[in-house]
Structures are given as structure tokens and as C-alpha cells.
Amino acid sequence: MNFDDTLEEAEFRSRARKWLDENVPSDWRGRTTTPADIVEFIREWQARKADGGWACIGWPKTYDGQGATPMEEAIWGQEEGELATVSSFPIMIGVGMAGPMLMVHGSDAQKKKYLPPMLRAEKIWCQLFSEPGCGSDLAAARTRAVRDGDGWIVTGQKVWTSFAHFADQAILLARTDPTVPKHKGLSFFIVDMKAPGVEVRPIRQMSGDAEFNEVYLTDVRIPDEDRVGDVGAGWRVAMTVLMHERSGVAGADPFGFDNLLEQMENLPMGATPAIENEAVRARLADFYVRISGLEKTNLRTLSALSRGEQPGSEASIGKLVLAEQLVEQTSLALDVQGMAGIMTDESLAPAGGVHQQGYLRDLCMRIAGGTDEILRNTIAERVLGLPPDLRIDKKVAFEELPVSGTVRD
């Protein structure tokens, strides 16, 4: 075991650093304060990275990547650091989920058409999976796709769609056959978000921001070339997307632990700073141990990948740990501020109110991309081999399944 860079890794790191030193716009922070600004910024930044050969370096060269090793990707991630954490989220559904999915399931024509502009962030992607009636139980999607000559006509409603208001393209899970059991009647499509019949309506989140949306699809025409995988095989494709959604925590210190430590040094608690308080220290130590455990777990995954092995099941714990971690850290940060911990005014609250914002935002981590409960089920069943719940919904035709509001005895 060795945690130091090898010679090649060190050489790669210094090349990455040099390029970043010369290319990171010095004003990037000021240009990444609102989601709309970030979208604009990321388009420019991805293009610059692509020109320099640093965008999606793990992708094969055929699709404008560099064929870099997982270790090199990780080193790049460490070096790009906070810039990536802050600015890359509008492209995560594209390069982080839809891209890898296309590489597994897409046709050559689809890869050629969609991957290069995705990599340059010329096109922003969103994910049309969840619906009002189903989130955890994604395979119960009702949005209908009906065959129409050389294409499909799609009608339905999607919900919680992050970035739909910026998106050019989407990945869509839709039902092509309601008469067979639910997992078998789904197909997977690529949708042009500017196509006629696509309507995006913002939804306000509990924090007051509107970063996700309802998307209404009314007789939207999708050419058959934009179907990914076989008709009826949509669930498998969706699973590949979900796997990528739930794995991997990118960037430097996504936990904001350093920020928390700094606050504890500065805030008085009695006659001394909070960091001298024993209870605070115990909790900070706890946090650090978990964060470190998660970081090191990610490195284990990486090292398996770089040996050419499949990552172990430990890769599935990331989002579960991170979500709870964020919620707990935020809670401590506010508690230590005392009565003033309720202030959200950026000019009055410590650290510009990041912890107050966190209080209203972090909870989404426990829900988005698979809830904590679903992730625990997955660990229990897939990793530990426990028997699954008795399923009443697997063998019945989709259209016969009980749904909310049905009266049954």
C-alpha cells in the first residue's frame, strides 16, 4: 500500500497544475454565483478545457477524451478542486451520467452525435425519470411512448427535473408497453428539450430557489434513432444511469469541513472559541473521521479501478454518508452560533450565511438520486445478500398495479 504519487502520477499532476495555473480565469468566483451564471461559465470553461485536452479526460479519444486512467482522472479532480465543485453541477447529468450510459448502451451514431458537444458543454442535459407518481419506484413510470411510423409520440409528466430550464437535451424513461410487468415495458430515449410539446415549469424548492422543474410532454415526437437500447430494455439502461448518479463524490472538500473548522476557531463560546469546547471537539472529531473514511474509501475504489478491477461494493456508501454528514455539520454550525444562528442575511451571518443556506438545502441530498432508505435497501440486498422484500409488483401487468388513491382491502 502506498498513498504517494508514482513518478508518472507526479509528472501528470504537475502537468495538470501547470495548465490550470495558466488557464483558470482569475475571476471565476465572481462568475459562478447564480445558477444561470454558472451555466454560462461552465460552457466557456469546458470548451477551454476541451481545447487544451483536459475535458472528460477519462473518455476515449474517439469522443474527444484522452483515454486517461481512473487515477489520472482523480488527480485531475483533486487539482481542479473547488472550481470543479462549484461549477460542474450543470453538466453532471450529461458528462457524469448520460455520457457514460451512452458509451455502454448507445449506438455508434448516437455516440458520435451526442458525446462531443456534451463534453464541451455546448449542450446541457437533464434527466426525465421521476414522475408525480413515482420516484423511488422508477420502474413505475407512466409517461407513454407510442410507436408512430419511424418514430415515437411521447406524452406524460415528469417532475423534479433539475436544470430542465437550461437543458438542451434529456434522457427519458418512458413506457412503451403497459400490458407487461413494469420492468419489461420501459424504453429509453434521448429528447430534444426544444422540441414542440416540451414544456418546462419551474418548481420552487423549500429553500426558495427554483432549481428543479416539472416537465410536461405533450405529443412530443422522437425519431427512432434517439431510442437507446432495445424496445422494452429501458430499465437496464436506466440502471446504468443510476449507478453513475449514486457513485463518486468529486472535487476537494465537498463537505465544507475546513470552513466549519475555521468557524469554530472564530466563534466565541463562553470565554474561549468554540473549538475549545469539549462537546464541539468530540463532534468535529467524529465528522473528520467519517469524512476521512469516505475519502479513503473513494481512493480504494479508484485503486481497484486503476488495477483494472471492478470497484468493490464499498463504492455504494458514498452518497449515504455524505448526505447525513452535511446535515449534521450544518446543524452543529448553527447551534454554535447561538441565538444568531437563525440569521440568513449574508452580511450578518457568519461565513456569509452558508450554513443557513445549507440548513435549507442539504436535506435534498438524502432524497435526490435515490433516497437514503433506497440506498440502504440496496446495500442490504445487493451487497450483503439479504433477501429482498416480497414484491407484489414484479409479475403483474403494469396497468393492474395498485397506485396511490386506489381503495383496497
Add this chain to the structure above:
Amino acid sequence: MDFDLSEEQQLLKDQARKFLADQCPPAEVRRVFEGEESFHPDVWRGIAELGWLGTAVPEEYGGVGAGYMELCVLAEELGRALAPVPFSSTAYLAAEAISLSGSEEQQRKYLPRFAMGELIGTLALAEGPGMVTAASLETRYADGKLSGHKLPVPDGDVANIAIVAACDQGVPGERISLFIVSLVANGVDRQTIETLDPGRGHARIDLDNAAAEPLGRPGEGLEIIDRVFDRAAVMFAFEQLGGAQRALEMARDYALERFAFGRPVGSFQAIKHKLADMYVATELARSNCYYGAWALSVDASELPVAAATARLSAIKANHLCTKENIQIHGGMGFTWEFDCHLYYRRAKLLALTLGGEPEWQDRLIDRLRRQRPNAEQAAQ
């Protein structure tokens, strides 16, 4: 021992719930939450007319003199309804401070007006982030005038008067004293500030040689506040309990109604256990709250421990229930439109007003140590 509400108290609780369901339904809470006003004047007026503000104020000072059990019963309902009114600042903080430490004349002057709802009061202690101590306060009192700033002051933007804690240059060592300040007088400037819970108003108050009337024994300000906070902690705990209980019910109802995998999500053990944990926390809090209410109502020597216990227990239950209520609602819980977040926001507001959990944990342990039979010997 009779560890339950009396018939009259139960009746009061039912009436309160009905009044709030009629006059302060979620839509009215939202009006304040989303609008410009910091409280709901009609609900406030209704509450005043029902005499709730005078519940614990003795009859000789214009109150109903019903007692603290009754006030706690009302607090639970106010918490359950997320009532957007300056009730706690007026009844638990300002009125308590004056009845605990005010002169006969001050009690006669202020208590009847609080009891009638003519006067909104508050207590101005904090001066920004961090724990408040004698050394951390910078607001100064000299020659009948106060100068400094207070931040945040609960309901400070709508209150008529505030009890202000300040360094008293008139006493040796400049110890902390309390003062009554009219918030509409010269030398007082206030600004509404944004907080996690727009359902309640908060302000920054700047004092520049503002006229001030001393309250209580000079130099004993923090001791008085300690006593006020012990009492208020019990009533806040009931508001938290009401919020926790409501969040638990919302979560239970949704879990019954929402289907996934062909069955109600409430049929999954993960959700059942979560709801059971919420229930357990709420019942523990309820028992601790009832005990606190008893200690408060008879002014028992157990009050300091009982109050801290009730508060900590209610903070825990309210945090757990409001947080997991969102989780059980899934994506819906994370929306502005659903009321889950209103409870989650209020939970933090109530948990931090009077000082946060770590401070109260310290207080509780200090008091438990002090109350041990050999504590004094051990200290020597």
C-alpha cells in the same frame, strides 16, 4: 400524582385547536411567511380577545390568573399551528421578566397591557453570533441612557417595548442590568432582518442614547434572565412539542397515502421504524414537558433541571420529526409548496432562541451536579 391534563385543561386545548384551525390555518401562516408583514394582526387580535396573553398573569395585574399549565397547553397549540404572532416574546419573555423582577409600579404599568394584547414586548439579549456571556455584551447603560446594538431581537420589528440587557456603568465591575426601553422612542433604530423562519419577525436594534428604565436589581441582569429563560424554556418546549407532533402526523398520513412498489410507503419497515422513532422521541418530550409544566406551575425547586430537560428533549424531538417528515415526503417534502419546511424552519428558530442545544446541555449538567446531595462539599 396525576400526570395528565385536567378536564378543563383538555377543554382549553380543544378550544385552542379549534380557534387556530379556523383563524390560523396553513394558508394564513403562509400569508405572513410569504408576505411583507412580520405577524398576523387578526390572529393576534383574536388571541388577545380570548385572553390567552393574560393566562399566567395574576388577576390583580389584569390577567386571567389561570396558571402556567394552561399557558403550556396553549403553547403546544400555537406551536402546532405555527402561529405567526409575537406570543412567545410577549408572554414568555417580556411579561415574565417584568413579573419576576419588576417593581410593583412596573408590574401595574405593563402587565395589564401585555395581558390585553395592547403592548407587544420582547427581550433583547444577543449581540450577534456566538454564546452570550457577561463579557460578550457591549451595550452600555449610563445616566439613564442606553447605547449599543442588539441582534437578533425576536419580534423586535413589531414590539413596542424591549427588555434590554446591558453593561451597567452605575454598578461596580459594570455588571449586567436589565432595562425597559420603548422601541418607538428617540435613539432607537430598528431594521427587520431575514431569518430561517419568515413566519416570525426579527430585528436588529440600534440604541443611541435611548431612554431606559431600570428593571430589577442592578447588576443582576443575567441572573434574572437565567430565571426567565428557565420558565420560557418550558413554554418554548411545548411549542416545539406541538410542532413535532404535527410533523409526525403529517408524515404518518403521507406514508399511508403514497404508493411505491405497489404498496403504501408506510408498509416498508424502514418507514415504519422511522415513524416509530419519531413517536418515541415525541412521547419522551411530552413527558418531560409535562413535568416541566408542573415544576413551573408550582415554582418547584426542580424547575431548573426540569426546564432544561424539557427543552433539550423537545429540541431533539422537533428536529427529528420535522427533518424526517421531509424525508418521508420524498421530493414533495423538498418543495416550497408543501408545509413540511415551515415546520423544519420553525424547529430551528425555537431551538436557537434562548440559546442553542450545546448551551442547554451545559446548563443541564451544571444543575444536575449542583443538585447532588454532596455537591457543596465536593466543590470545596
